Amino acid sequence: SRNVSFGFSLSILFIYSLKINPADISVIVGYFVAVIGVGVWAMLRSNRGTVGGYFLAGRTMTWWPVGASLFASNIGSGHFVGLAGTGAASGIAVGGFEWNALFIVLLLGWLFVPVYLTAGVITMPQYLKKRFGGTRISLYLTVISLFLYIFTKISVDMFSGAVFIQQALGWNIYVAVITLLLITALYTITGGLAALMFTDTVQTFVIIAGAFVLTGFSFAKVGGYSALLAKYSAATPSNFSSTEPQRYNISPSCYTPRQDAFNLLRDPTTGDLPWPGVLFGIAIVGGWYWCTDQVIVQRCLAARNLTHVKAGCIMCGYLKLLPMFLMVFPGMISRVLYPDEVGCVVPEVCKRVCGTEVGCSNIAYPKLVVSIMPNGLRGLMLAVMLAALMSSLASIFNSSSTLFTLDIWTRIRPQAAERELLIVGRVWVLIIVCVSICWIPVVQAAQSGQLFDYIQSVSSYLAPPIASVFFLAVFVKRVNEQVVRSGDEHLHRLVFSLRHSKEERVDLDWEQEEKGRRARREAEERRRETSCVGRLCGSSQAHEEAPPPEAPEKLPDIGEEPAWRHVVDANALIMMAAAVFMWGYYA
Amino acid sequence: MKTTGEREAAMGKLFAAVSCLLLSAAAVAAQGELNQRTDDGDAKMQERALPQWLTGIIAVSGFLFLAFVGFLVKKAWCEEPRSREVTVELVGEDEFVNKNIYESSPGTVRVKTVVGETENTYESTLDMVRSKDDMNAYDNLVMDGTEDKVTSM
Numbered sequence: 256s257r258n259v260s261f262g263f264s265l266s267i268l269f270i271y272s273l274k275i276n277p278a279d280i281s282v283i284v285g286y287f288v289a290v291i292g293v294g295v296w297a298m299l300r301s302n303r304g305t306v307g308g309y310f311l312a313g314r315t316m317t318w319w320p321v322g323a324s325l326f327a328s329n330i331g332s333g334h335f336v337g338l339a340g341t342g343a344a345s346g347i348a349v350g351g352f353e354w355n356a357l358f359i360v361l362l363l364g365w366l367f368v369p370v371y372l373t374a375g376v377i378t379m380p381q382y383l384k385k386r387f388g389g390t391r392i393s394l395y396l397t398v399i400s401l402f403l404y405i406f407t408k409i410s411v412d413m414f415s416g417a418v419f420i421q422q423a424l425g426w427n428i429y430v431a432v433i434t435l436l437l438i439t440a441l442y443t444i445t446g447g448l449a450a451l452m453f454t455d456t457v458q459t460f461v462i463i464a465g466a467f468v469l470t471g472f473s474f475a476k477v478g479g480y481s482a483l484l485a486k487y488s489a490a491t492p493s494n495f496s497s498t499e500p501q502r503y504n505i506s507p508s509c510y511t512p513r514q515d516a517f518n519l520l521r522d523p524t525t526g527d528l529p530w531p532g533v534l535f536g537i538a539i540v541g542g543w544y545w546c547t548d549q550v551i552v553q554r555c556l557a558a559r560n561l562t563h564v565k566a567g568c569i570m571c572g573y574l575k576l577l578p579m580f581l582m583v584f585p586g587m588i589s590r591v592l593y594p595d596e597v598g599c600v601v602p603e604v605c606k607r608v609c610g611t612e613v614g615c616s617n618i619a620y621p622k623l624v625v626s627i628m629p630n631g632l633r634g635l636m637l638a639v640m641l642a643a644l645m646s647s648l649a650s651i652f653n654s655s656s657t658l659f660t661l662d663i664w665t666r667i668r669p670q671a672a673e674r675e676l677l678i679v680g681r682v683w684v685l686i687i688v689c690v691s692i693c694w695i696p697v698v699q700a701a702q703s704g705q706l707f708d709y710i711q712s713v714s715s716y717l718a719p720p721i722a723s724v725f726f727l728a729v730f731v732k733r734v735n736e737q738v739v740r741s742g743d744e745h746l747h748r749l750v751f752s753l754r755h756s757k758e759e760r761v762d763l764d765w766e767q768e769e770k771g772r773r774a775r776r777e778a779e780e781r782r783r784e785t786s787c788v789g790r791l792c793g794s795s796q797a798h799e800e801a802p803p804p805e806a807p808e809k810l811p812d813i814g815e816e817p818a819w820r821h822v823v824d825a826n827a828l829i830m831m832a833a834a835v836f837m838w839g840y841y842a
Numbered sequence: 843m844k845t846t847g848e849r850e851a852a853m854g855k856l857f858a859a860v861s862c863l864l865l866s867a868a869a870v871a872a873q874g875e876l877n878q879r880t881d882d883g884d885a886k887m888q889e890r891a892l893p894q895w896l897t898g899i900i901a902v903s904g905f906l907f908l909a910f911v912g913f914l915v916k917k918a919w920c921e922e923p924r925s926r927e928v929t930v931e932l933v934g935e936d937e938f939v940n941k942n943i944y945e946s947s948p949g950t951v952r953v954k955t956v957v958g959e960t961e962n963t964y965e966s967t968l969d970m971v972r973s974k975d976d977m978n979a980y981d982n983l984v985m986d987g988t989e990d991k992v993t994s995m
Contacts, residue, residue, distance in 0.1 A: 828909065832902050839901025840894045 279634030286461060286638035287438070290645075293457050294442035294450045301449035306673055309680065310377055310657045312449035312557040320452040321563060322570025324554045324650070325360070327455035329544075329571075330462060330578065331408075331647030332640050336415035338578055339586030339620035343597050346487075346516030346587070347841060348528040350579035352537055354519070357572045357834040359541040361827055364568030366751060367546045368555045369813045370729050372564075373748040373755075377556065379549050379725075380662045386728045386749045387735060388763025390666070397662040399717060400549060404655050405690055407714045408550075409648065413694040416644045422609070422621035424637065432695055439645045440688045443652050444681045448557055451649050458642035459574070465639030466581035472627050473588040487587055488512050490594045494601050510600035512590070519841045536715075543718035547725040550654040561813045565823040572830045576837065582620070589619035597622055648691065656683040670774035754813060 301315075302308040341349040376382040379400070380393035413432070420431050442450050477483050490512055497504045515521045520530035545551050558564045590597045597619045599605045602612035609615040624636040660680040665671060671679070727734045729751050732743070747753050747760040762768065892900075 831909075832905060835905040836898040836902045838898075840898035842897060842901075 276630050278631030279637070282631060282634030283638055283641075286641070289457055289461075290454050290642075291438075291442065294446050294454045297450040297453040298442075298446040301447070303445075303447045303449070304673075304677070306377070306661070306676055308449075309447035309677055310653075310661070311553070312447065312452060314557055315559050316449075316452055316554075316557045316563065317559065318563040318566035318570060320456050321554055321558045321567025322574070323459040324452040324455040325551060325567060325571035326574040327458045327462065327642070327646035328550055328554065328650035329356075329575075329647070330643050331412040332415035332419060332644040333411035333647075334415075334578060335466075335582055335620050335640060335643060336418050336617055337411070338582040339589065339623075340616040340618075342583035342586030343590040343619040344614065344616040345527050346513050346518070347579065347583055348515075348519055348521055348526075348533060350583045350841075351519050351528065351533040352541075353575050353578045354834060354838060355533070355537045355541050356545060356575050358831065359538060359545045360568045360572050360575070361831065362542070363546045363551070363555065364565040365827070367725075367729060368552070368564050369561060369754050370749065370751055371552060371556060372561065373813045375748075377553075378658055378661050379547060379552060380658065382749075383724070383728065384764050384767075385762065386746070388745070390764075390767065392724075393662060394666075396721065397658050399721070400658055401655055403714060403717060404550075404651050405687070407710045408651050409687075409691050410694050410697075411710055412644055412647050413691060414698050416640065417695065417698045418617055419621050419624075419640050422618050423624045423633075423640075428695060428699070433692060435641065435645060436648070436688045436691055439649045440652065440684055443649045444684050448553065448653055451653055452554065452557065455646050455650070458646040461642040462639050462646075463574070463577065463581070465635045465642075466577075468632060469623060469628065469636060469639075470581050470585055472632075473585045473592075473623055476627050477588045477591055483584065483588055483591060484517065486591045487516060488514070490591045490598055492595045492598045492600055492604075494595065494599070494604050496601075498601060498603055505600055510598060512598075516587070517841070519838060539722055540715055540718045542726070543722035547721055549658055550650050553654050553657060554650075560815070562815045562819045562823055565827070569823065569826050569830050572834070576833065579837075585623055586616075586619040589623045590616070593622055593626070652684045652687055655687055656680045659683045665771065669771040670778035672775060672778065 302313055305313075307313060338349055338353070371379075371382055374382055374385055376385060378397075380396045383396055384390065384393040416432065416435070417428050420426050420428055424431075442454060446454075474480065474483070477486065491510050495505055495507075495510045513527070515526060520533060521528055523529040523531055555564045555567065558567060595604075596608045597615055599608055599615050605615050606612050609618045624633060628636055657680070660676050660683065664676065664679050668675075728749075732746055732750050732752065743753065744758075744761045745763050747756040747758050749760070
């Protein structure tokens with residue numbers, strides 16, 4: 256279509272305007288062709304005319320797009336920059352964030368998604384509304400989620416993308432980011448979730464292939480895994496004395512690599528990432544991210560049945576084993592190979608190297624890309640970063656659009672018909688793209704090192720309450736918003752213990768739903784009356800006095816074939832065993 | 843049958859996840875002492891009592907053992923309600939029909955919540971008396987020490 260070719264030629268133009276060699280360009284072009292091609296194909300084969308088709312891909316996805324999309328939506332450019340940087344600075348414990356998710360994603364597939372599926376909801380605030388009744392809780396969750404998306408998820412990816420672009424490529428940040436966002440918005444707006452999930456499969460492949468290549472080169476350069484183990488503790492910078500001894504001096508602990516750098520589980524009192532926090536604290540934040548957040552859960556809800564959900568979760572779990580080896584270890588290798596840049600400690604030196612005085616560990620990954628990748632493969636690494644950035648941003652755009660459309664817009668205009676909702680959903684993506692672009696000046700102004708910490712603090716502050724509300728909602732029947740309304744008749748298919756119940760549910764949000772339905776009916780009738788064609792069609796419409804009643808809601812089926820259920824259960828056990836082995840090996 | 847199996851699997855996941863967290867904590871305790879013994883001046887990798895792959899293998903075996911124990915415990919726990927005092931009318935293998943019986947009988951919410959447990963009773967009881975010749979037939983069986991009335995089909 257015209258939009259696609261316009262966006263395409265724009266990106267080609269600006270790539271040619273800068274001096275990159277042809278090998279890199281061809282790789283990047285090939286990457287964009289693949290992504291846009293898959294996006295268009297997915298767009299054409301899916302029905303995007305309904306709310307279910309646009310926001311939930313018609314609930315037809317198989318396990319491999321689900322698994323790949325879970326992984327790609329999660330892995331963003333923030334992972335490349337943040338994991339590698341923190342790995343360089345303090346060792347492998349940061350990989351605990353990733354390996355914790357191995358178990359949490361299984362909780363998602365086995366405990367939470369069955370309840371969400373059988374409740375028949377599209378968004379998480381809808382689930383809370385059905386479970387607790389009332390409108391306050393769902394409104395709070397919608398607003399908090401949108402706030403978190405804008406201030407934590409989008410910002411992290413924008414920062415990291417900017418770091419990479421500035422360090423590894425030296426491009427004009429505004430042009431680069433705006434082009435990227437426009438391309439992302441393009442296939443998000445037109446294709447909906449189906450296009451996103453299929454392009455995420457391509458992005459996953461690109462991310463893993465490219466990162467593997469870089470990891471291979473890095474290990475070759477440093478001399479192998481055992482060489483890394485030996486050399487890391489000696490990776491101190493040559494400049495470590497203060498330039499102004501009266502003002503400050505630099506103690507050895509600032510620039511010496513940690514003794515426990517190769518331990519996942521560190522001392523609870525003296526460690527930087529104490530093991531109770533790594534095991535339990537990250538699990539709680541992980542519970543919020545994987546089990547209750549719209550971005551991740553929406554991908555599971557798009558699957559065609561529960562077995563595919565579980566298989567997708569297992570696939571995502573296996574893929575989550577990789578970031579430790581693909582990002583953390585290369586970050587540590589970067590410090591070994593370039594201790595004076597990545598491991599710089601004197602503020603003036605750091606300012607010269609990377610523009611901030613706090614430290615330059617964030618440039619660990621871009622530095623590798625620039626220094627050890629040959630021509631052509633640098634383009635591949637750019638494609639990897641773009642893949643990570645675009646997949647995460649596209650998922651956030653789509654999910655925030657889902658939240659806004661189905662939870663806020665339907666509250667403002669309950670009479671909105673499906674067509675209007677789909678238009679609103681698309682317009683919201685454009686709005687949020689503009690919001691994302693507004694983050695760029697903030698990136699320029701702020702010192703990125705501190706901001707990562709603030710972002711982590713904000714999300715760690717807001718995540719546990721949300722996670723606990725959902726945990727209680729799903730598992731504890733007695734918890735209600737109002738004490739008066741208790742009893743099983745409100746909870747069929749909304750809690751884990753009643754997920755197979757086939758009985759009539761007395762909806763707590765029945766009045767609201769009824770008001771919405773009535774408003775939509777009245778709006779539909781008014782439309783018919785006012786159109787002049789209605790006169791001509793009057794005869795044919797005469798015998799349907801009321802618009803056709805809304806199709807009776809089919810209870811979503813969370814049954815599984817016993818054979819496949821055993822297969823996925825066995826696979827989950829195997830995956831957990833692999834995860835436990837890795838934890839034990841690196842503990 | 844489906845419900846019990848699903849519940850088993852789900853409880854198994856939860857149990858297994860918790861057990862691996864506990865296992866990792868145990869692994870840390872083993873390594874923790876070693877970490878503390880190293881002093882700051884020592885630039886070499888600290889000595890490990892066990893090679894890394896062995897720690898991994900031990901962790902996996904511990905995890906599988908705990909998962910197995912959890913599986914056995916759940917099996918034992920799910921069998922237990924069989925001996926509970928419940929009067930029953932077996933109308934068929936359709937569990938939903940059983941539920942409806944309870945719905946129509948004058949009962950309180952308390953009765954309904956008992957249905958969850960008695961489902962298991964039915965499922966395990968039904969399975970035990972299921973005849974080998976015919977799927978829909980059930981053997982006549984006298985249960986010692988229970989007050990279930992198992993009627994022959």
